[in-house]
Amino acid sequence: MRHYKIALLSFLCLGTTIALGQAVKEDFKPSTKNQPGKEYPQVNSQGYARFKIEAPAADSVRVSLGLGGRGGTKLEKGEDGFWTGTTEGPMDEGFHYYHINVDGGTFNDPGAKNYYGSVRWESGIEIPAHDQDFYALKDVPHGKVEQILFPSPSSNTSRRAFVYTPPGYAQNQNKNYPVLYLQHGWGEDETAWSNQGHANLIMDNLIAEGTIEPFIIVMTYGMTNEIKFGGLRNFDITPFQTVMVDELIPYVDKNFRTVAEASHRAMAGLSMGGMETKMITLNKPDVFSYYGLLSGGTYAPEDVDKVDVKLIFLSCGSKERPEAIKAATEKLKEAGFPVASYISEGTAHEFQTWRRSLKEMAPKLFTK
CATH class of the missing domain: 3.40.50.1820 (Alpha/Beta hydrolase fold, catalytic domain)
Structure with missing residues (x-):
């Protein structure tokens, strides 16, 4: 079995992404549930989440976090070996568990802190809520x-x-x-x-x-x-x-x-x-x-x-x-x-x- 190094790196996205017919604002910031100093995953003011994963030898990388029934968020591979992607739509406000799927293997996101859920330690992400005060x-x-x-x-x-x-x-x-x-x-x-x-x-x-x-x-x-x-x-x-x-x-x-x-x-x-x-x-x-x-x-x-x-x-x-x-x-x-x-x-x-x-x-x- 091949072993993949999964690392979360900085990612600067310019311009505007279109998802589900909605213009996605490029005001992404690191999730408050990230490991110290890690830039990704990120969330924006609309509730979209964005990921970047290093797995140069992988054939498929997917994030379990996504809209219901769509099987999560599929990441796209760049020439530099990094896989990037944004959720198809905004997520519900608040906390969510998620994990990374690399060629069928389940891994936690090294950029995010881990929380015990689903009978395992899972990565966590926080979508800012209007009432989070x-x-x-x-x-x-x-x-x-x-x-x-x-x-x-x-x-x-x-x-x-x-x-x-x-x-x-x-x-x-x-x-x-x-x-x-x-x-x-x-x-x-x-x-x-x-x-x-x-x-x-x-x-x-x-x-x-x-x-x-x-x-x-x-x-x-x-x-x-x-x-x-x-x-x-x-x-x-x-x-x-x-x-x-x-x-x-x-x-x-x-x-x-x-x-x-x-x-x-x-x-x-x-x-x-x-x-x-x-x-x-x-x-x-x-x-x-x-x-x-x-x-x-x-x-x-x-x-x-x-x-x-x-x-x-x-x-x-x-x-x-x-x-x-x-x-x-x-x-x-x-x-x-x-x-x-x-x-x-x-x-x-x-x-x-x-x-x-x-x-x-x-x-x-x-x-x-």
Whole structure:
């Protein structure tokens, strides 16, 4: 098998490109998710992405990032051995995973940082969003994200979680905090909400604005990668439920200043993390009082006991199935449940949907 050196080099494109009948503006800049000092990949103000890859002996180079159904972005080889290309159209705003395909082999883009998704470390790219200010790094007091290792007798190991404690946590020794247990999606891990989702920055900014009361967020691995994509019907929640309810929550309550009551505890998750959230909250209604499904399904009125729940939050992108969220919300409201919903305009099953969902959900938690 031939081995190809894939390197990302500077690329200056002059003039105007025409794609899908639209004039592509030549105001491309390096993605904010690039490795330090790397010029590519680049994005422009319209949401197009541009790549340049060195693979002089290759016969085909393609980028997995692209418009749906078109198989990604095919790069063209130049006489200098560099492959270049621009997406056929603008991408949705926000974060996207992608990889490079060289003659059928899968590689990460050495110009981009890597993020755990699709059960592997993938390259990441950020398409600037019109509302990106809410997860921007600002000059405000910042909380702390720390790694913890907690004992898990049920899985015969120590497991990892990341805990966000809000600004002032270390100084306010007499204050206890509510806790949100926030789950990632299939193929991701406990790093996703901090790295891809910027959950900590979203919280910092909301707290600085006075929009929410501070609370702790706990993010742990959801035992999802043992299930192959397409096999979710065989998923058994019991092992993770044991880890969450019997091992992680007691550890957090013992080692952090929490309000160790169901009335001050929430669980939410994106995609498969939402499925896990639904299963556990219905199985253990005495553990959580706030439920959040972010592109993770819905609840029916007959599923939930009104006595146990203080809020049900449902969300998805406008390019997913918003009608299902709207219908479920109406049925829950008619049945007298405390419910709120949110549809992220112009996004699909992707992190911009979930970033926005967290921003919308957080002010509604722990208010009763």
